[in-house]
């Protein structure tokens with residue numbers, strides 16, 4: 001089925017964004033796009049391009065394949081015939097508002113109405129479907145070679161991520177891709193001046209000239225809160241389809257939480273919505289997991305994140321709250337003291353020491369009350385199903401480390 005759909009599609013011809021085509025200042029672009037399409041089509045069909053009247057437009061609201069063709073004086077009976085003939089290879093209902101299309105009418109046709117001969121529909125910037133109804137009705141499939149150019153850039157955050165990317169004339173998609181790669185590491189909503197990233201990636205061009213967006217990101221390093229976070233794309237099988245990003249040691253960037261914020265200690269009280277607390281003399285839900293350990297035992301951040309609270313309250317004592325990503329935050333209560341250098345805004349890596357076990361606030365003995373927030377609600381950390389986060393397979397690790405060596409050198413020398 002998939003192969004079938006694949007066969008139908010797709011002529012890789014070029015085009016740029018067509019939403020812009022109605023604006024006069026884009027006329028030049030529009031013209032060059034049109035020329036390219038005509039040239040491509042001429043090549044594909046081996047017809048001289050001057051034999052066609054070329055109309056380029058975008059699918060309007062309420063437009064259908066039939067409505068478009070009828071505007072070119074094609075009879076409904078003919079449109080029906082075409083639709084039926086191609087229905088297994090091209091579903092005309094897939095035509096979407098805003099997508100560009102091109103209609104070719106043959107200039108020297110004896111047919112005085114110059115009915116359309118070819119309909120080209122661009123489903124995305126790289127893919128076209130050509131429906132040819134000159135002789136027999138056919139849906140054409142062609143591969144137009146897309147070329148890529150390797151690019152290395154550095155962007156330093158000055159105004160905002162998107163603005164700084166725009167100032168360098170880079171694709172905004174770069175920010176989106178990076179925010180996926182670094183979803184567990186970098187809070188893209190709270191970047192600071194001086195944060196920066198370097199990235200090695202492909203720009204994709206059609207006909208070597210027309211920019212069609214970004215391709216693969218191969219390697220990057222995000223300088224975030226003064227720390228470097230590397231990411232390398234690595235194929236996990238020979239097809240290259242299955243890949244993931246890992247850091248310079250082969251750890252996945254999709255972090256799993258540590259099971260506990262302490263290297264040692266014991267769970268003294270679990271998350272329990274019906275716990276009776278002596279101190280209060282009544283049932284009070286316990287929204288955390290208590291890990292008992294001697295005063296002064298180091299408390300670790302259970303995943304990469306940003307410190308969003310460092311405070312004292314009479315209940316919590318000294319506590320820290322870390323935001324890990326859009327979904328998860330964790331909180332660490334009753335600390336005897338905070339670790340040096342930890343402030344609101346500090347970027348912490350998994351395993352970094354953020355404070356020390358104590359019994360400040362309402363605590364009957366030395367422990368850290370570990371609270372786990374998911375989408376703004378406190379949940380049981382021990383029951384929370386975490387996304388998988390396996391490091392690179394041990395068998396692959398030597399190859400991986402060899403593979404990333406030159407990428408890392410390149411990044412470091414940008």
Ligand SMILES: [Zn+2]
Pocket residue numbers: 269286288289290368369370
């Ligand atoms: Zn507790």
